[in-house]
Amino acid sequence: MRRRWKASLITLLLLTAVGGWGVPWLVPLPDELLKPPPSSTLYLSRDGTPLRHLLNEDGTRSAPPVQYAQIPPTLVHAVLAAEDKRFFSHGGIDPLAIARAARDNAQAKRVVSGASTIHQQLIKNTTPRSGKRTLGIKIIEALQARRLAMSWSREDVLTAYLNRISFGNLMTGAATAASGYFHKPLSDLTPAECALLAALPQSPSRLNPFRNLEAVLPRQRRILDHMHTLGWLDAEPHRVALSQTIVLQRFSGGFEAPHAVEMLRGAADATTIRTTLDATLQQQVETIIAQRLESLKGRHVSHGAVVVIENATGAVLALAGSRDFFANEGGQINGAWAPHSPGSAMKPFTYLIAFERGATPASIVADLPIEFATSSGTYRPENFSLRSFGPMTYRNALGNSLNISAVRVLDSIGGAETLLPRLRELGLTTLNEDATHYGLGLTIGNASVRLIELANAYACLARLGRYKPWTLRSDAPAAEERRLLSENESWLIADILSDNQAREMAFGRYSVLRLPFKCAVKTGTSSTFRDNWTLGYTREFTVGVWVGNFDNTPMQDVSGITGAGPIFRDVMLHLHEKHAATWFDRPAAITHARIDPRTGKRLTPQTPPSRLSREEFFIAEKMPPVAQAGDYDARGRAILPREYAAWIPTSANWLGDLITLAETDAKPRLRITNPIPGTVVILDPNIRNKGNRLLLQATGANQPRWSCATLEFQTEGAHTFAILKPGRHEIELQDETSGLSVKSFVIVQEE
Numbered sequence: 001m002r003r004r005w006k007a008s009l010i011t012l013l014l015l016t017a018v019g020g021w022g023v024p025w026l027v028p029l030p031d032e033l034l035k036p037p038p039s040s041t042l043y044l045s046r047d048g049t050p051l052r053h054l055l056n057e058d059g060t061r062s063a064p065p066v067q068y069a070q071i072p073p074t075l076v077h078a079v080l081a082a083e084d085k086r087f088f089s090h091g092g093i094d095p096l097a098i099a100r101a102a103r104d105n106a107q108a109k110r111v112v113s114g115a116s117t118i119h120q121q122l123i124k125n126t127t128p129r130s131g132k133r134t135l136g137i138k139i140i141e142a143l144q145a146r147r148l149a150m151s152w153s154r155e156d157v158l159t160a161y162l163n164r165i166s167f168g169n170l171m172t173g174a175a176t177a178a179s180g181y182f183h184k185p186l187s188d189l190t191p192a193e194c195a196l197l198a199a200l201p202q203s204p205s206r207l208n209p210f211r212n213l214e215a216v217l218p219r220q221r222r223i224l225d226h227m228h229t230l231g232w233l234d235a236e237p238h239r240v241a242l243s244q245t246i247v248l249q250r251f252s253g254g255f256e257a258p259h260a261v262e263m264l265r266g267a268a269d270a271t272t273i274r275t276t277l278d279a280t281l282q283q284q285v286e287t288i289i290a291q292r293l294e295s296l297k298g299r300h301v302s303h304g305a306v307v308v309i310e311n312a313t314g315a316v317l318a319l320a321g322s323r324d325f326f327a328n329e330g331g332q333i334n335g336a337w338a339p340h341s342p343g344s345a346m347k348p349f350t351y352l353i354a355f356e357r358g359a360t361p362a363s364i365v366a367d368l369p370i371e372f373a374t375s376s377g378t379y380r381p382e383n384f385s386l387r388s389f390g391p392m393t394y395r396n397a398l399g400n401s402l403n404i405s406a407v408r409v410l411d412s413i414g415g416a417e418t419l420l421p422r423l424r425e426l427g428l429t430t431l432n433e434d435a436t437h438y439g440l441g442l443t444i445g446n447a448s449v450r451l452i453e454l455a456n457a458y459a460c461l462a463r464l465g466r467y468k469p470w471t472l473r474s475d476a477p478a479a480e481e482r483r484l485l486s487e488n489e490s491w492l493i494a495d496i497l498s499d500n501q502a503r504e505m506a507f508g509r510y511s512v513l514r515l516p517f518k519c520a521v522k523t524g525t526s527s528t529f530r531d532n533w534t535l536g537y538t539r540e541f542t543v544g545v546w547v548g549n550f551d552n553t554p555m556q557d558v559s560g561i562t563g564a565g566p567i568f569r570d571v572m573l574h575l576h577e578k579h580a581a582t583w584f585d586r587p588a589a590i591t592h593a594r595i596d597p598r599t600g601k602r603l604t605p606q607t608p609p610s611r612l613s614r615e616e617f618f619i620a621e622k623m624p625p626v627a628q629a630g631d632y633d634a635r636g637r638a639i640l641p642r643e644y645a646a647w648i649p650t651s652a653n654w655l656g657d658l659i660t661l662a663e664t665d666a667k668p669r670l671r672i673t674n675p676i677p678g679t680v681v682i683l684d685p686n687i688r689n690k691g692n693r694l695l696l697q698a699t700g701a702n703q704p705r706w707s708c709a710t711l712e713f714q715t716e717g718a719h720t721f722a723i724l725k726p727g728r729h730e731i732e733l734q735d736e737t738s739g740l741s742v743k744s745f746v747i748v749q750e751e
Contacts (some may be wrong), residue, residue, distance in 0.1 A: 024147035052251035077232035078198035092149030167203030197604035259321030274733025276315035305335025330550035339448035345524030455544030462537035517581035523560025598638035608636035650717030
């Protein structure tokens with residue numbers, strides 16, 4: 001009998017061993033458990049500050065998985081105290097917990113206690129079930145838990161559990177919960193906060209601290225007491241934890257730098273994306289935009305955009321696409337990406353190419369009214385001030401942003417056919433038409449460009465001609481620099497754009513562009529005040545600003561100096577509060593000489609003295625000619641060509657009696673040079689007054705008198721303009737001295 005009893009006992013033990021160690025291997029682990037835990041995309045600033053945490057497809061949010069070493073021991077102990085105190089000693093199933101739960105439930109005659117281990121909870125969490133959990137399902141889950149305990153280390157099981165369990169409020173994983181409830185990383189949690197998080201997985205909906213924190217605190221305190229009883233929390237930390245007031249700091253994934261994040265979303269190739277953005281700078285830029293636009297609210301200004309680029313790397317440090325992403329009237333539109341007309345902000349590239357082709361900052365351009373024949377009619381540029389400035393050095397013409405001068409300079413270097421390819425090389429991807437489409441107006445902004453791309457073209461100037469693509473990803477491979485612009489010519493452009501004296505005539509001596517450190521700056525204003533820009537750079541940073549309305553309605557007399565300019569100034573000053581601004585070393589090939597700005601020629605000791613003379617920089621091999629005695633009359637006045645004859649007597653002549661005209665004996669015949677017979681003019685609704693003013697020009701008339709039966713005329717100084725309207729108009733010129741007359745006609749059409 002005793003032998004039979006011993007045999008039965010051995011058989012039972014063998015069956016138990018087979019059942020406990022053999023059968024579990026017949027049950028596979030859940031497929032979902034063998035996959036990496038879900039992780040929703042997280043966007044970080046360059047220093048790791050969360051910018052935005054997207055949702056998973058199931059609507060939950062989960063941080064990147066953590067490793068066991070990243071989990072604070074206090075959180076491990078809090079979770080074990082709450083869920084599975086014998087986790088490190090049982091085999092995936094806890095018989096003692098099962099016996100305790102059976103006793104408690106029997107005594108209460110209802111389910112009041114559970115016995116699931118962390119192994120079992122992890123199996124349940126990774127096994128999708130749609131129906132009721134039957135006894136058979138529970139047995140399979142128990143066998144899977146047993147197999148998990150035999151095949152995974154305890155540390156791996158606990159790590160997987162803490163990465164996958166729900167903590168409520170759409171938060172999956174302990175790292176997500178630490179951020180979502182306390183806005184801090186796991187490593188910064190206090191014992192009281194660890195215990196609160198450990199209390200939530202039991203019933204995330206019922207124990208919702210955002211809805212009712214007081215309902216969670218009793219369970220949190222029991223967990224702290226249990227940790228103390230188990231020897232995992234000493235008396236003093238236990239006392240401090242019980243007395244700590246829980247302060248929740250809701251973090252719902254963040255919504256910082258929304259336009260920049262949206263630009264990256266389409267190309268997200270990782271669950272954690274570290275951007276180049278400086279979170280503190282981004283917030284400051286957004287504040288500056290809001291404050292400055294508030295001061296313009298009475299002048300129909302709705303939005304602004306700012307881009308800040310670190311010149312050394314091409315990294316975008318800040319990108320704000322509008323004043324408020326949630327604002328009405330297009331807050332979601334990204335003003336840093338949406339194309340707009342840049343106005344005069346395109347001019348520096350025209351002058352740089354001119355310098356490459358032999359011009360100098362002292363070269364003279366005749367800032368006089370002019371018209372160009374085009375395939376669609378005549379093109380007549382006008383300065384912003386509606387006046388002309390006569391002989392201007394390239395330095396002063398660019399500094400004062402004169403439209404007529406810029407168009408003349410572009411015409412002298414070959415027109416849009418020369419400028420357009422260079423702009424495309426600089427990364428302006430919106431210039432998709434051919435050069436004929438843009439014409440000479442390309443240099444004064446008749447083509448729409450993106451703020452971020454134009455800012456990066458300016459960053460190329462800031463690198464003295466070395467191009468580097470802009471980037472929003474700090475983990476992007478470093479792009480190779482390539483030289484697109486000449487170094488010496490780029491230095492000359494930087495010197496001109498930083499010259500407060502060179503822009504004084506148009507902007508005044510103390511404009512917002514005058515900073516307490518050397519800074520290259522250029523403004524731009526599109527026709528009828530629809531867009532205004534300010535872009536500029538120091539050696540360290542490039543800043544681009546656009547201000548306007550996304551519905552393309554015009555602002556009320558807001559230019560680059562009054563709209564975008566103050567924002568640019570505030571951002572640049574903020575950037576250099578902590579980073580001292582430096583300037584470019586002068587290249588070895590750059591020299592200097594004193595010049596006469598009336599003629600653009602170098603002065604010598606024999607040249608008549610002039611209060612207008614100034615020092616100018618040149619590339620040594622491109623020095624201007626030396627002034628000669630024949631360049632001046634007996635009174636020391638500079639002798640100008642006859643093309644200035646109509647301008648000198650006008651109020652626009654800022655040189656006064658310091659200039660005179662070259663004498664000539666030629667008597668040109670009476671002829672209307674503008675408009676030539678058959679000129680077609682198309683009225684453009686996108687420019688001021690539809691471009692309805694036509695400058696009348698002629699040769700050979702001593703006392704000209706213009707007349708037209710169908711058009712009105714306006715006289716400004718020595719200039720006469722016809723005010724155009726649709727139709728065919730015959731224009732007559734009579735010279736009252738000779739009595740001779742000539743006629744021409746113009747055809748005016750609506751666009």
